[in-house]
Amino acid sequence: MPKLLHYKQPQAPHLQSKSRLFSLPAELRVNIFTLALTTPRIYLTVKNLRNELCLALVTPGTGGLDVYVIRAQRLLSLLLTCRRAHAEALPILYGINTFLVxxxxxxxxxxxxxxxxxxxxxxxxxxxxxxxxxxxxxxxxxxxxxxxxxxxxxxxxxxxxxxxxxxxxxxxxxxxxxxxxxxxxxxxxxxxxxxxxxxxxxxxxxxxxxxxxxxxxxxxxxxxxxxxxxxxx
Structure with a gap:
């Protein structure tokens, strides 16, 4: 049987291993996450998503420049980049900020x-x-x-x-x-x-x-x- 039939495509390198962020010492990553995620107060509200209650950041007002929307995108975008960033940054996001309910x-x-x-x-x-x-x-x-x-x-x-x-x-x-x-x-x-x-x-x-x-x-x-x-x- 020709060997070509048993050829396997090489797996793509894991993006996290190529990220310069995760090549830094853990202490430096904590400092970076802290600077990126610190905000004066986080206002939370309940939203009904697919018939299930969930918490969301308050985004009052529509149209024009909305600082709350910008802040929400900044806070959440880092956690959504990959699982490792989510695991490392989530305790920092909740631990350093003041939440208002x-x-x-x-x-x-x-x-x-x-x-x-x-x-x-x-x-x-x-x-x-x-x-x-x-x-x-x-x-x-x-x-x-x-x-x-x-x-x-x-x-x-x-x-x-x-x-x-x-x-x-x-x-x-x-x-x-x-x-x-x-x-x-x-x-x-x-x-x-x-x-x-x-x-x-x-x-x-x-x-x-x-x-x-x-x-x-x-x-x-x-x-x-x-x-x-x-x-x-």
């Missing part, structure tokens, strides 16, 4: 995603709009007016508790119709935050209601390690 769904997707274990700095701003009309005609089944919302509330703080954060900023925005109840039961409502910070981590809390003048325990006493601020909303 605006509700418990965003938080859950971030915490359970591939970058969740690497997130170290988080801003969690939750505006609680839900106030079912039917609950207004009945007695309160919980301090959040609905058992479903109370379950979401507790799960959100459990998600954060399992993240290895070194810095956490929380902002809670409550509509005026709810504010009296939150003022009255502030200590009970904020109790899930008591043990949420890991040793050595720092936290900030912004509340959009005033303190109850008759309360012996408020956020300031309940969370002595936190920087507590109050403002009107």
């Amino acid at each position: 605006g509700n418990d769904t965003d938080l859950r997707l971030l915490a359970r995603g591939m970058g969740g274990p690497f997130v170290r700095q988080l801003e969690f701003s939750w505006t609680l709009y839900e106030a079912p009309i039917r609950q207004l005609r009945k007695r309160w089944t919980s301090w959040l007016r609905s058992d479903r919302l109370e379950e979401r509330w507790l799960k959100a703080w459990e998600e954060i508790k399992h993240m290895e954060l070194c810095w956490l900023q929380v902002e809670l925005c409550v509509p005026g119709g709810w504010r009296d109840k939150w003022i009255e039961r502030e200590a009970e409502i904020l109790h899930p935050l008591v043990d949420i910070l890991r040793e050595g981590a720092s936290g900030g809390l912004t509340l959009t209601w005033e303190r109850d003048a008759n309360a012996n325990i408020g956020a300031e006493e309940l969370l002595p390690k936190w920087d507590v601020n109050r403002r009107e909303w």
Whole structure:
């Protein structure tokens, strides 16, 4: 049998082996990735992609020069170049930047995603709009007016508790119709935050209601390690 029939085409050289980036020492690659991926804040939002919820970088506005779009392309393009770049750069992207999420769904997707274990700095701003009309005609089944919302509330703080954060900023925005109840039961409502910070981590809390003048325990006493601020909303 002619030998030509057994001839095999030589495999193309792996592009990563030809890349000058991966010929550099690991320490230098870390420095390069850090410079390329550092950004002031990363705003995340939920998008429905093929009937599946996923997180995406916020890109507000359409038309013209959009700095968020440019930033998103820069941050993600490096990770998409090859598997090795993705593996090396992903922990850096999530570890060095501050992520901002605006509700418990965003938080859950971030915490359970591939970058969740690497997130170290988080801003969690939750505006609680839900106030079912039917609950207004009945007695309160919980301090959040609905058992479903109370379950979401507790799960959100459990998600954060399992993240290895070194810095956490929380902002809670409550509509005026709810504010009296939150003022009255502030200590009970904020109790899930008591043990949420890991040793050595720092936290900030912004509340959009005033303190109850008759309360012996408020956020300031309940969370002595936190920087507590109050403002009107």
